[in-house]
Ligand code: SF4
């Protein structure tokens with residue numbers, strides 16, 4: 001049976017060094033500057049809350065609302081745990097941005113050929129038996145990765161063995177459960193964590209979609225068409241630039 005991976009972030013151990021942020025930027029080839037919020041070039045960020053540091057990234061929901069809202073199957077939950085994104089399928093409707101209960105996906109608004117951007121839990125590295133880059137980079141093991149059941153048990157063990165922890169594993173039941181877990185000695189609501197519903201969100205998305213399928217499908221088609229035109233223009237501009245440069249050299 002496929003191993004489903006998960007990440008545990010222990011907020012009591014995080015020293016705010018941002019090594020996870022930097023490792024993520026490095027493997028994606030993003031500019032290495034520090035960003036305060038998630039962006040198309042910051043797929044995980046460290047946020048300061050008083051004297052605690054928390055990480056934000058895709059939660060890799062067990063039953064992801066983003067995938068449920070996507071009309072073309074560009075987002076999917078893999079059996080290995082990550083929720084992945086296929087830009088070749090994406091029509092740019094951005095329903096995933098609206099559906100996500102954790103407000104995670106970002107959109108490349110300023111690009112001619114824009115894509116949705118979010119953490120994919122280093123799905124390629126996991127497939128090669130490596131750890132996610134953010135986990136590997138953490139100097140104090142504030143983030144650890146492993147089999148989802150083992151990771152949940154480890155989180156529970158820490159809470160039971162040390163009364164400093166709040167008696168809740170964030171992600172164990174939020175949005176129906178996720179593949180990213182947090183434990184903390186400060187209540188999660190004081191750290192700015194979203195109070196996500198406990199049931200899987202796709203149920204809500206499905207009923208919302210059911211209320212106006214014609215409008216939504218029409219809107220999706222129009223947005224998809226606009227996105228296709230935008231991309232096509234960018235491709236044509238690129239092809240023209242290449243041709244001009246070849247002619248100049250020749
Ligand atoms: S956190 Fe948002 S983007 Fe990530 S899997 Fe869940 S619904 Fe999708």
Ligand code: SF4
Nearest residue numbers: 070090091093094096
């Ligand atoms: S923008 Fe639309 S098509 Fe692209 S991933 Fe999001 S929901 Fe799917």
